Amino acid sequence: MPLPLHRLAVPDPQSMPFAAGTFDSIGPLSRASFPHRHTFYEIVFVTGGTGEHVVDLAAHPLRPPHLCVIVPGQVHYWHEVSDLDGAVVLLTDEFLAERPRDRELLHALGEQPWRTLAPGDAGDIAAVVGHLRREYAALAPGSLGVLQAYLHILLVLGWRLGDAAAPVAGTGRAAAVTAQFTRLLNQPGGARRSVRECAARLGISMGYLGEAVREVAGHTPGQLIRRAQILEAKRLLANSPLTVAQVGRELGFDDPAYFSRFFRRETGTTPGDFRRGGRESTTITGFSPSIDPDEIRSVASTSSLT
Missing domain, CATH: 1.10.10.60 (Homeodomain-like)
Structure with missing residues (x-):
């Protein structure tokens, strides 16, 4: 039972397997200081804080703003962090069932999970993340399609910012x-x-x-x-x-x-x-207390890997 495994569980069967909020609204696990991994995807837009974010053995110093993508299976934690601020987006593979290209984009971004943003780029990311958070908070009719559209825009913007490999080509x-x-x-x-x-x-x-x-x-x-x-x-x-x-x-x-x-x-x-x-200083590329259900309609529970 080597490492904690966090799952995104949705208590309301009518709710979508998706959540968006701040570090505070998502809950203490969004700032977990111990090595763990997820069964879901996590996108983090860091706007403040000091310390390090460790992803698959690579320590990334906090010099905000940053965009980070964690895919299922990747091990990460926040190390000696203070005043961490920003937004968090969580989603499961189920949310991507009809969006295979977005799944490929997420995994391409997960190969190089940490990006430091220029001011103009950070403004673009902040605008899209703000739309995601507001749409998720409202959950009006048609919100699923709107959230998927904003997520696609966020992923494409993130992919353009770095030198991530192109997603797997082809649809055959x-x-x-x-x-x-x-x-x-x-x-x-x-x-x-x-x-x-x-x-x-x-x-x-x-x-x-x-x-x-x-x-x-x-x-x-x-x-x-x-x-x-x-x-x-x-x-x-x-x-x-x-x-x-x-x-x-x-x-x-x-x-x-x-x-x-x-x-x-x-x-x-x-x-x-x-x-x-000890911990490596370069990224290794591979191929990745509960969240309050009253605040984000989702709950992260922990179990152990078998």
Whole structure:
């Protein structure tokens, strides 16, 4: 049970799986100072504060304004932060069910999750975030479509601001299969899955999974699984009290020696040396008290990863 997992639960069945507000209205978990991850997406527009935001081992100093995107599975926390101010947008995969391109944009932004904004860019982001918050607070007829439209504008603006890779191209079956495969790897325990298991979960042959992923991502499924295993191993080594052997077991390695050899082959260092080296200073790219339901119609609950 290495890291807390926060879920966005909606107590009212009629409410949409979405929330927008300030750090204060969303609640104390929006400022969590311990390493954790989400089952949902989080977009943060930071307008004030000091300290650091740590995302997948990379520490980002607060020099507002910033735009940050956290995707499901990524580990993050706020370190020695004071006077943190800004806006928070939360949404689940369900909210994106009919918006596959926005899901791809979110994951592209999650590859480089932290952006420092120029004054003019910050003004554009603030305007769109303000529209999102007001529309969410009103929840008038047709609000779902309006919120989805504003979210799309926010994501495109964020993507234009940095040098994030272009989202996965194409709308054909190969692109859809690759997106589904990536989501499997980002789920809790996803890095434990073999190529065979992933293909079975997707209802396709191993051969077609390999063809589709190579066509769209330029890598084999096995290469992407190994990348996910290394990223998850680094997350657990840096942020959990698990022993090296326990980290290996979390990733499906029953033999600690074999896990150590695998880690060294892929990274050039041993798990123990990586842990002793402390937090990394560069972003690792991979492919990601309760919120008050009376204030935002949503509640974040915590559980543990299995």
